[in-house]
Each structure stands twice: as structure tokens, then as C-alpha cells.
Amino acid sequence: MIRTGSEYKDSIRGTREVYVSGERVKDVTAHPMFKPLVDIRARIYDMQHDPATRHIMAYKEDGEWNAVNNKLPHTQADWWDKRRATDTVLEDVGGIVTRVGDETVGEMWSLFDGQDVLNEVDPQFSENIRNHIQKVLHHDPFHVSANTDPKGDRSKPPQEQDPDMLLHVVKETDQGIVVRGAKYETAAAYANQAFTKPTIANWGNSAYSDYAVGFICDLNSPNLKFICRTGFAGRAPADDYPLSNKFDEVDTLVIFDDVLIPWENVLFYRHTKAAMFIRATLHRYSAFAFTQRNLKLADMMIGAALFNVRQTGLDKQQAVQEKLAQLACYREGINAHLTAAITLSERSPGGLIMPNQSLLYSGRLLACSQLHEMMHLTRELCGGQICVTPDKASFDAPETKPWLDKFYTVNEDWVAEDRRKLLAFARDMLNSDYAGHRLTFQLFAQSPPFAHLAAVYRNFDWDGPMEFVKHAAGLSDSVLGETTRTPGDSAVSRWFDTQATRSAAE
Ligand SMILES: Cc1cc2nc3c(=O)[nH]c(=O)nc-3n(C[C@H](O)[C@H](O)[C@H](O)COP(=O)(O)OP(=O)(O)OC[C@H]3O[C@@H](n4cnc5c(N)ncnc54)[C@H](O)[C@@H]3O)c2cc1C
The missing domain is CATH 1.20.140.10 (Butyryl-CoA Dehydrogenase, subunit A, domain 3)
Incomplete structure (x- = not known):
């Protein structure tokens, strides 16, 4: 399903507690510092319906139009389509916007790849990630990324300072987990959901931690507060600062003041192995x-x-x-x-x-x-x-x-x-x-x-150069240890093989 710009705007109005420059923002869609970006995001939604761009921005499956950039990548063609859709957006709006969804939704696909790790923890979690990927396709939300905590003094473990410096679980209930802490998130004040997960951290040898938690946060949840940095829009005339006034993506310190995350939105919890997996593969897509x-x-x-x-x-x-x-x-x-x-x-x-x-x-x-x-x-x-x-x-x-x-x-x-x-x-x-x-x-x-x-x-494939030097310098087999590599084996030679097989089939 693809949403329209006005459906998106309706979804972010309401009771959100958004602050900027020391003031509460009544309507994030109308405030001069947020409006330019909200309008661009709405335009992206509308481009999915616009007959001039729909064939680039959306694809039809089972009789339903879905956003190209939300599609799980199964083929190379999917990547060309995504690249073209993003270029079309940037060319249409005449500038660069980054945190508008296509650049963050892929973080979830990395966790989709980690289902084995999640299954070890709890099969429910791997089901949750699959459901959320389907939900993105069917509800077309504006999805952002939440990794970075304020962190505090990193020479000390979180337990030896204000424990909220890193987002953590404070309670489990029948409905879900309750989390406390804060994250820096660009665009959160006017987005729908954030894939929230731990920042880069040294977990040491711990197998379990209340800080190893990943979830999809509905940004309309009660007890969230959005404290935004002052925007660039409106500070100086648009004729003199055309980019500042149109393309500023407002960053936000999102405060989680005991926020309930329903179990169906929890993607992993307690297991540091899952947290380490996601950190290592987060930007794969x-x-x-x-x-x-x-x-x-x-x-x-x-x-x-x-x-x-x-x-x-x-x-x-x-x-x-x-x-x-x-x-x-x-x-x-x-x-x-x-x-x-x-x-x-x-x-x-x-x-x-x-x-x-x-x-x-x-x-x-x-x-x-x-x-x-x-x-x-x-x-x-x-x-x-x-x-x-x-x-x-x-x-x-x-x-x-x-x-x-x-x-x-x-x-x-x-x-x-x-x-x-x-x-x-x-x-x-x-x-x-x-x-x-x-x-x-x-x-x-x-x-x-x-x-x-x-x-x-x-x-990087370090074995390639080492194999080459081993051969060129006449080194003995023992220097490289066990390798299944054959001479000439590389991504490029595999590509040639695929092309050759394809032409033979044709
Ligand atoms: C404009 C902007 C938008 C952002 N938007 C988002 C967002 O949408 N979502 C989100 O989650 N985050 C966002 N971030 C946060 C961003 O991910 C962090 O700034 C980044 O991960 C670095 O973390 P930090 O700022 O805490 O810096 P630090 O971790 O304090 O690092 C500062 C510097 O210390 C040194 N350093 C620290 N640790 C090490 C180490 N282990 N090894 C070597 N050197 C080290 C490096 O020189 C490093 O650059 C945004 C940041 C900016 C500036």
C-alpha cells in the first residue's frame, strides 16, 4: 500500500511532545522549521501516486501498489530501481534530503538476515522482524533510525553512572517492555517509527544485558519527548539561503521517559549476541x-x-x-x-x-x-x-x-x-x-x-592479495593456513562465469 502526502501529515499531527528553541511545537506540519521537510516527505508520498512518477516510485504486487524503496531486495534489478527512485526524488525536489525513509528502512533487512541469531534467543523475535518488514510494505510508514545515546562517561560501565545514559529496559509487563533513556534521531519529530537499537558498545563477555535491546518504536507512543535542535529554516531569507530554508532535516534528542514497547515490536532483548550482530551488519543495505x-x-x-x-x-x-x-x-x-x-x-x-x-x-x-x-x-x-x-x-x-x-x-x-x-x-x-x-x-x-x-x-577480501603474494614470492603453503580459494577466484571472475553461463543459455 502507498500512502498520500496528506495521510502522512495526518499521522504526525496530534499529541506529540515536540520542543524547539525552548518552545512546545503545536503542529509539526505547520511549524516553519519543520514544514519544509514535512512538505518534501509528503511530496515523496504523492510522487508514488503521480502518473508521471508512479512507475518509478512504486511497483504492483498482488494488485496492490507498494513503494519501491520499501521492497526487500531479491534481485539486482531491485537495486537499480531503488537507485532510480531515489535519484528521481532528489531531482524532483531540487536538492538533497537523506533521512526520508529509503536510507533507513534497509537497517531492518539486516536484522531479517539475522533471523538465525534471533531464533537462538526467541523465535518470536524473528517472527516480529518478518511482520515488521511486511508492515512497512503494507502501511508505508516514514521510518527512521535510532542508535546513538548520549553515552555519558565511557570510561565507566553504565551501571556506575546515571544508568539512563544508555537506553535500557526498566520493566517487563504482559504488554511489553518499558524503556528509559534517550537517542539522537534525525527527522524523528516528523516521522512515524524508528528502528531503535544499541549504539556501538563494548559488551565484553556479557551474554545478557538490559542495554541489549532493539525494537520498532511508534513515534506517537506516550511518554516520548522530542527536543529538537534549532532549525535553519526561517533564520535568514530563503533568497539568500535557499538550501537552509528548504532542506534542513531537524535532528532530535528523543527522550524515552518510561515508554512501553509492545512485545510485537520487540526485535531482540537482553542477548548481547543479537546486539553485536546488528551493529556489525547494520548498514549492509x-x-x-x-x-x-x-x-x-x-x-x-x-x-x-x-x-x-x-x-x-x-x-x-x-x-x-x-x-x-x-x-x-x-x-x-x-x-x-x-x-x-x-x-x-x-x-x-x-x-x-x-x-x-x-x-x-x-x-x-x-x-x-x-x-x-x-x-x-x-x-x-x-x-x-x-x-x-x-x-x-x-x-x-x-x-x-x-x-x-x-x-x-x-x-x-x-x-x-x-x-x-x-x-x-x-x-x-x-x-x-x-x-x-x-x-x-x-x-x-x-x-x-x-x-x-x-x-x-x-x-574486504584479504585472502586475494595474500594468495597472490604467496604465489608471487614463492612462499610455502603453511603461511596462509587453510583456504578454499582457487587461483583467479574473485567477485569479478565469478561475474564473468555468470555472464558466460548466461550467454551459453541464450
Ligand atoms: C547531523 C547528525 C545527525 C545524526 N543523526 C542520527 C540519527 O538519525 N540516528 C542516530 O542514531 N544517530 C544519529 N547521529 C549520531 C551519530 O550516529 C553519532 O554522532 C556517531 O555515531 C558518533 O557518535 P558520537 O557522536 O557519540 O561520537 P563519539 O562516539 O564520542 O566519537 C567521537 C570521536 O571519538 C573517537 N572515537 C570514539 N570511540 C572510538 C573508538 N572505539 N575507536 C576509535 N575512535 C573512537 C573518534 O574520533 C570519533 O569520531 C547523528 C549525528 C549527526 C552529527
Whole structure:
């Protein structure tokens, strides 16, 4: 089933206890700091019905339309469809929004893969994850992610400080578990549900812990409080800060003040093995949509830089072309990783099709770790005018307009208003408070850099290079230990084999 934008808006109105800038928000759909993003999310729902985009955003199964991005991935084609649906959204809204559902729903598929681990704990839990995946398809909720607790003093175990610094279970009842603590969650104040699970933690040798708990939290549950960081929308005119005013995704400290989680929403509880499993595999699917955002951001940077240098004829200079080529390489590096991750996709332990893990995680690392350098390169190419240009009010005021028209008109194709708009766009993308926020978002929002590196380490096929060196250096068999690998065995050679089998069959 696919919802409409107005059904989504109705689902987040009501009794939620949302605060921003020290004030209670009456209606999250109407408040100026939330409205732009709520409207974009509503637009995404409506795009699923719009005849112009429905065939990209939704698919029909058993006579019912479902969202492409909620579909469990069973084939490579499913991944191409997801990639296209996300691009279509970003192109339609004219900017980048990340926490809008497609980038988080895949976290649940990782747990779907962990059903064996859940079965060891309690078969009810693996049934719950299957039910929730079906529920996402049939109810089309706006789903977000909750991992990060305030944490407190990490040199001490949680029991030796305020125990609520990490979310934990305080009581079991016939209806479910009661949890207390807090989580940082982007978009929670205007979403429907959050997959809530432990942050990266050192569980030591403990088999059981009240902190090892994962569940789907209905964000309309009683006793939740949403304390949001102040939004960027409305702080300065939209003409001068076009991105801040439209694309800010408000982050929230969600307080769980003894919240009842019904048993059917509990995905694991007490067993640290399940918590460790989910931490290690959490982004197996969702890193794709997250990394895809960097590709679009790279396009935004290339476009802004190129328009700037073209305006003034600088693109004819070789040194400028080299800088543009560096941006293009960054962009194509991400593109290559995403494309290859689909082409060389792998079967998951749960039988799904997951992007090639080594390529996906190294693509995410490339995209996130070089972003600051690429932003700086773009800043350099745009030149100093992005930070010295007066605001639109000065371009409109009768006393200053003639001067600004004169000095900001480059030629007959580039009149002052277009130059002002381009500089305002570039400033908001590279220099504003919002720009810094976005950079930090890409650095941290899908776990911190050390965890990105750890994911690469866990998924890279180390045996390949070692086998090669063993052979090239003439080392004895004992140096590599037991391996089932045959020479030439790699994801690429397996792909060739599949192609050969396919052509033979044709
Ligand atoms: C804009 C934004 C949006 C976010 N949205 C969400 C969200 O929607 N849902 C969610 O759950 N979380 C969200 N987060 C939180 C994000 O997941 C965390 O910021 C991230 O996991 C890092 O945790 P931390 O901030 O507690 O930093 P810390 O854990 O304190 O880490 C800070 C730094 O300490 C060092 N460090 C810490 N531990 C280690 C270690 N074991 N090994 C090596 N170095 C280490 C690293 O340099 C690390 O970068 C968001 C964060 C930001 C900035």
C-alpha cells in the first residue's frame, strides 16, 4: 500500500511532545522549521501516486501498489530501481534530503538476515522482524533510525553512572517492555517509527544485558519527548539561503521517559549476541542510499563550480580544468563504487541480494572521507565572491540596485540576478551554518569514521592479495593456513562465469 502526502501529515499531527528553541511545537506540519521537510516527505508520498512518477516510485504486487524503496531486495534489478527512485526524488525536489525513509528502512533487512541469531534467543523475535518488514510494505510508514545515546562517561560501565545514559529496559509487563533513556534521531519529530537499537558498545563477555535491546518504536507512543535542535529554516531569507530554508532535516534528542514497547515490536532483548550482530551488519543495505547522497552532492558542487568559472571564462585555463577534473574523479569514484556494488551484488545470509559489501563500504569511505576536501576545492573554484556578496535585499533596494546590477552582470547571458542566485546557492552549500551541518552529517550520521573503516576491514577480501603474494614470492603453503580459494577466484571472475553461463543459455 502507498500512502498520500496528506495521510502522512495526518499521522504526525496530534499529541506529540515536540520542543524547539525552548518552545512546545503545536503542529509539526505547520511549524516553519519543520514544514519544509514535512512538505518534501509528503511530496515523496504523492510522487508514488503521480502518473508521471508512479512507475518509478512504486511497483504492483498482488494488485496492490507498494513503494519501491520499501521492497526487500531479491534481485539486482531491485537495486537499480531503488537507485532510480531515489535519484528521481532528489531531482524532483531540487536538492538533497537523506533521512526520508529509503536510507533507513534497509537497517531492518539486516536484522531479517539475522533471523538465525534471533531464533537462538526467541523465535518470536524473528517472527516480529518478518511482520515488521511486511508492515512497512503494507502501511508505508516514514521510518527512521535510532542508535546513538548520549553515552555519558565511557570510561565507566553504565551501571556506575546515571544508568539512563544508555537506553535500557526498566520493566517487563504482559504488554511489553518499558524503556528509559534517550537517542539522537534525525527527522524523528516528523516521522512515524524508528528502528531503535544499541549504539556501538563494548559488551565484553556479557551474554545478557538490559542495554541489549532493539525494537520498532511508534513515534506517537506516550511518554516520548522530542527536543529538537534549532532549525535553519526561517533564520535568514530563503533568497539568500535557499538550501537552509528548504532542506534542513531537524535532528532530535528523543527522550524515552518510561515508554512501553509492545512485545510485537520487540526485535531482540537482553542477548548481547543479537546486539553485536546488528551493529556489525547494520548498514549492509542502507549504506547504499547514504552514499548515493554524496554522488548528488558532488553533482551540486560540480555544477556550482563550473557555472562560476564559465561565467568568467576561467574554464579555459588548464589549472582550472584540472581542479574540475579532480571533482569529476571524486564523483565518478562514488558512481563507480555504487554501480559496481550492484553489478557484483552478493547473496546475503538471509537469501536477499545485497550490494557488494567490500565495494559499498569502501565507496562510503571514499565519499565521506574526501567530502571536506571536495567542498574546499569547490569553494576555491567559486572564488571569494560567495562570502562577500550582499543579500537580495540590497539587490532590490533602489539606492543600491543599480550598482549591484552593474557589478554583478557579467555579460548578456549572465545578468546580476542569476549571478546573485548562483553565489547564494554556493554559499549555502559550502559556507553557511547549514553547509557545516551537512558536512558533519555525512561524517557521522551513519556512524563515525572509525566505524566506516572497521566495516571496510571486516568486508574486504584479504585472502586475494595474500594468495597472490604467496604465489608471487614463492612462499610455502603453511603461511596462509587453510583456504578454499582457487587461483583467479574473485567477485569479478565469478561475474564473468555468470555472464558466460548466461550467454551459453541464450
Ligand atoms: C547531523 C547528525 C545527525 C545524526 N543523526 C542520527 C540519527 O538519525 N540516528 C542516530 O542514531 N544517530 C544519529 N547521529 C549520531 C551519530 O550516529 C553519532 O554522532 C556517531 O555515531 C558518533 O557518535 P558520537 O557522536 O557519540 O561520537 P563519539 O562516539 O564520542 O566519537 C567521537 C570521536 O571519538 C573517537 N572515537 C570514539 N570511540 C572510538 C573508538 N572505539 N575507536 C576509535 N575512535 C573512537 C573518534 O574520533 C570519533 O569520531 C547523528 C549525528 C549527526 C552529527
